[in-house]
Amino acid sequence: xxxxxKREERVVRSTKPHANLLNGVIILALLMFFPYFSFAENLxxxxxxxxxxxxxLGDPTRQYIPEMGTIADHGAYLDAFYNDNYTFxxxxxxxxxxxSWTDVTDTTVQSVNTQYANDPTIFEYYxxxxxxxxxxxxxxxxxxxxxxxxxxxxxxGPDYWPMIHSEGSSDTDVLNETFAIMQENHxxxxxxxxADVDHYGHLGVWENYVGAIxxxxxxxxALWEAIQADPIYRDNTTMVVTNDHGRHTDYFSGHGCGCDxxxxxxxxxxGPRVNEGFVSDTEYVLPDAMVTAASVLGIETxxxxxSAVTELFRVTGINESAVNLLQTDFTLHPNYPNPFNPATTIxxxxxxxxxxxxxxxxxAGRRVLTVLNQWCEAGDHRLIFNGSDLPSGVxxxxxxxxxxxxxxxxxxxx
Numbered sequence: 001x002x003x004x005x006k007r008e009e010r011v012v013r014s015t016k017p018h019a020n021l022l023n024g025v026i027i028l029a030l031l032m033f034f035p036y037f038s039f040a041e042n043l044x045x046x047x048x049x050x051x052x053x054x055x056x057l058g059d060p061t062r063q064y065i066p067e068m069g070t071i072a073d074h075g076a077y078l079d080a081f082y083n084d085n086y087t088f089x090x091x092x093x094x095x096x097x098x099x100s101w102t103d104v105t106d107t108t109v110q111s112v113n114t115q116y117a118n119d120p121t122i123f124e125y126y127x128x129x130x131x132x133x134x135x136x137x138x139x140x141x142x143x144x145x146x147x148x149x150x151x152x153x154x155x156x157g158p159d160y161w162p163m164i165h166s167e168g169s170s171d172t173d174v175l176n177e178t179f180a181i182m183q184e185n186h187x188x189x190x191x192x193x194x195a196d197v198d199h200y201g202h203l204g205v206w207e208n209y210v211g212a213i214x215x216x217x218x219x220x221x222a223l224w225e226a227i228q229a230d231p232i233y234r235d236n237t238t239m240v241v242t243n244d245h246g247r248h249t250d251y252f253s254g255h256g257c258g259c260d261x262x263x264x265x266x267x268x269x270x271g272p273r274v275n276e277g278f279v280s281d282t283e284y285v286l287p288d289a290m291v292t293a294a295s296v297l298g299i300e301t302x303x304x305x306x307s308a309v310t311e312l313f314r315v316t317g318i319n320e321s322a323v324n325l326l327q328t329d330f331t332l333h334p335n336y337p338n339p340f341n342p343a344t345t346i347x348x349x350x351x352x353x354x355x356x357x358x359x360x361x362x363x364a365g366r367r368v369l370t371v372l373n374q375w376c377e378a379g380d381h382r383l384i385f386n387g388s389d390l391p392s393g394v395x396x397x398x399x400x401x402x403x404x405x406x407x408x409x410x411x412x413x414x
Contacts, residue, residue, distance in 0.1 A: 041236055041237065041238060041271075041296055041297065041298070042187075042188050042189075042190075042232075042233055042236055042237040042238070043188070043189050043190070043237070043238050043239075043240070043293055043296050043297055044190045044192065044223065044227065044233075044237060044238070044239045044240070045189075045190070045191045045192070045239075045240045045242075045293055046192045046194065046220060046223070046239065046240065046241045046242070047093070047096060047191075047192070047193050047194065047242060047243065047244055048194050048197055048213075048216045048220075048241065048242075048243050048266075049089055049193065049194060049195045049196075049197055049198035049199075049243065049244055049245075050089070050197050050198025050201050050202075050243065050244070050245060050246070050247060050255060051197045051198075051213055051216070051243050051246070051265075051266065052246040052247040052252065052261055052264075053243075053246055053261075053264040053265055053266055054261070054264075055209075055210060055213055056068070056213065056243075056266045057069075057072060057077055057079070057266050057268065058079075058264065058266075064210050064213045064214050064217065065213065065214070065217040066217065067217045067218055067220055067221025067224075068217050068220055068221070068241060068268060070221070071220070071221070071224055071239075071241075071268065071270050072268055072270075073277055074270065074276055074277065075268060075269055075270030075271070075274050075276070075277075076268075076269050076270075076274045076275045076276070076277070076278040076279065076280070076312040076313075077266070077267060077268040077269065077278075077279055077280075077312075078267040078279075078280050078282070078284055078309065078312070079279055079280065079281050080264075080280070080281050080282060080283040080284065081242070081264070081265055081266065081267035081283075081284050081285075081286075081289075082263045082264055082265065082283065082284070082285050082286070083243075083244070083245050083246070083262070083263050083265055083285070083286045084263070084285040084286060085101045085286070086101070087245040087246070087255055087256050087257065087258070087262035087263060088245060088255060088256045089198065089244050089245065090104070090115065090148065091104065092244035092245050092286060093148060093193075093244055094115075094117040094119075094121075094148065095286050095287055095290075096242070096244060096286060096287075096289055096290055097117060097121035097122055097123070097150065097290060098117050098119040098120065098121050098122075098151075098287075098290065098303070098304060099119075099122070099287045099288075099289075099290035099291045099294065099301050099303075099304030099305065099306040100119050100287050100303065100304050100305040100306065101287065101305070102117045102118050102119035102151075103118045103119075104116065104117055104118060104148075105118060105152075107149070109146075109147075109149070112145050112146045113146060114146040114147060114148060114149060115148055115149070116148070116149035116150065116151060116152055117148075117149070117150055117151045118151060118153070119151060119153065119303045119304070120150075120151050120153045120155070120156040120160075120301075120302075120303055121150040121151060121156075122189070122191075122290050122293060122294055122299075122301070123137050123139065123150055123160065123161060123162035123189070123191070124150055124151060124153070124156035124157070124160035124161065125156070125160075125294060125299050125300065125301050125302075126160075126188075126189050126294070126297055126299050127160040127161075127162070128156055128160045129299045129300065130188075130299070132188065134161065134162060134163040135163050135185045135187060136185065136186075136187045136188050136189065137162040137163065137187060137188070137189040138162055138163045138164075138165055138181050138185065138187045138189070138190055138191070139162045139163070139164045139165065139191045139193070140165045140174055140177055140178045140181060140190070140191065140192050140193065141164075141165075141166055141174060141192075141193035141195065142166065142167070142168050142169055142170065142171070142173060142174050142193075142195055143166050143167055143168060143169060144166055147164065147166060149161075150162070153303075162189070162191070163187075165177060165181060170196060171194040171195065171196040171212075171215060171216055171219055172215070172219065174192065174193070174194060174219075175192075175219045175222065175223060178190070178192050178223065179226060182226065182230065182233070183364055183365070184363065184364075185363070186230075186232050186233070186363065186365065186396065188297070189297065192223070194216050194219065196212045196215065196216065197209065197212040197213055197216055199212070200212040201247055201252055201253060201255075202253055202254070203253070204252075204253035206252065209252060220241055223239070224239060224270065227239065230365050231361060231365055231367065231398070232361060232365045232396055232398065232407060233365075235272050235400075235404075235405060236272065236404070236405045236407070237271060237272075238269060238270070238271035238272075238273070238274070238296045239269070239270045239271060240267070240268070240269050240289065240292075240293055241266065241267075241268040241269075242265060242266055242267045242268070242289050243265040243266050244265075244286075245262055245263075245265065246261050246262050246263065246264055246265050247261050247262060248261050248262060249261030249262075265286075267284070267289060267309075269292075269312050269313075271296075272404075273313050273314050274312060274313055274314070275311075275312055275313060275314055278311075278312060280309075280311055280312060282311065284307075284309055285306070286306075287304060287305050287306030288306040288307050288308070288309055289306070289309075290304065290306060291304050291306035291307055291308050292306075292308045292309045292310075292312075294308075295308040295310075330349075330350055330351065330399075330401060330404060330406060331348060331349045331350075331406065332346075332347075332348045332397065332398075332399040332406040332407070332408055333347040333348060333349070333408075334408055335347070335385070335397060335408060335410050338410055338411055339411040339412070339413040340387070340410065340411070340412060340413070341387075341412065341413050341414050342386055342387050342388035342412070342414070343384050343385065343386045343387070343388075344384070344385055344387075344410060345382055345383070345384055345385075346358070346371070346382065346383050346384075346385050346397060347380075347381070347382045348380075348381055348399050348406075349379070349380045349381070350376060350378055350379070350381075350401060351378055352378050353375065353376065353377045353378045354375065354376065354401055354402060355373070355374065355375050355376075355401070356372065356373075356374070356375075356376050356399060356400065356401045357370070357372070357373045357398075357399070357400040357401070358370075358371040358372040358373070358397070358398070358399050358400075359371060359373075359397075359398050359400075360385070360395050360396070360397050360398075360410075361395065361396040361397075361398060362393065362394075362395060362396075363393065363394045363395070363396065365396075368390065368395065371383070371385065371397075385397075385410075387412045390412055391412075391414075392412050392413055392414045393411075393412060394409055394410070394411055394412075395409070395410045395411075395412060396408070396409060396410070397409075397410050
């Protein structure tokens, strides 16, 4: 048995100086609102509005989507994924959020007419069940004055809405904003909405429509590369790419009917637990997308009607993998105390012996200190982390074992 296992507590002190991460005002806010929670698996969900399947994964040449084609070769996708109801955005986006064809209610917000979903959304399920703050659950899209809203459901509602980041005027702007959010907050649930394909489709110029698909494809490729380059997201993130609807089979400029072109859409997944190179011809429908995403996060969706698409993953039952593996067999407990000054206890449990890597990162994803990198026996382990040589701020503690990682946030407040 290693020396680490023999000793119930062990002091680890950082000796690497870093610049201040947060000013005093932000630190006081964090002291008031910082939650005690830990991460399971990260999810990045991308919606490309209005791309027809025949121009995406339904095209065997993949001429407009070389990046997503490469991701599909190493990921998995559905060849028979359909919008099974309303093939227009104002109803399909709430269905993607809610995992059901929810009714919507008209409302007015700041003198602008809009709508809200009647069923709870994935954002609300996630925040209520995990206790996570809004900045760990972010919805990113271009500037829209009349945003469709999550629900006012009496059991969920605005207290559990995501942080909505609506800036810029193009898909490129949205991706740049997404990169900034990833660097600043490392949200566990990141929902990215790309609207340009539908916009250029409606204009009726074929070259502009497929050009918008190609730009969206390059942005998805850049996003996947950014995920792989980030130590907090790498090997611990599932990315989903889908559409809300397609376009008419006979003429691409419109949509909204029940033709195959409007209904047949893309569903692509990539990540560490995805069946590499797998293509399913089983028919699934739009509400299934959200339920699958929720299963990756290990959360329940009590008002949804969809089903999890488990066959794209290497395990049968995504919840079983996300919850049992990460919470029972492999657990990084919240550190205590938190906030702390200058020391806190890091507590983790492993069901089987093996080499573990326990490291601390700053909020930008830079490794501050390797706390432990050695063989550990199965069991319950605690050690004391001393941050006296670090500036005040938020840090990410990550435990990694056999390609699976678990992360918690720690707040050092001096």
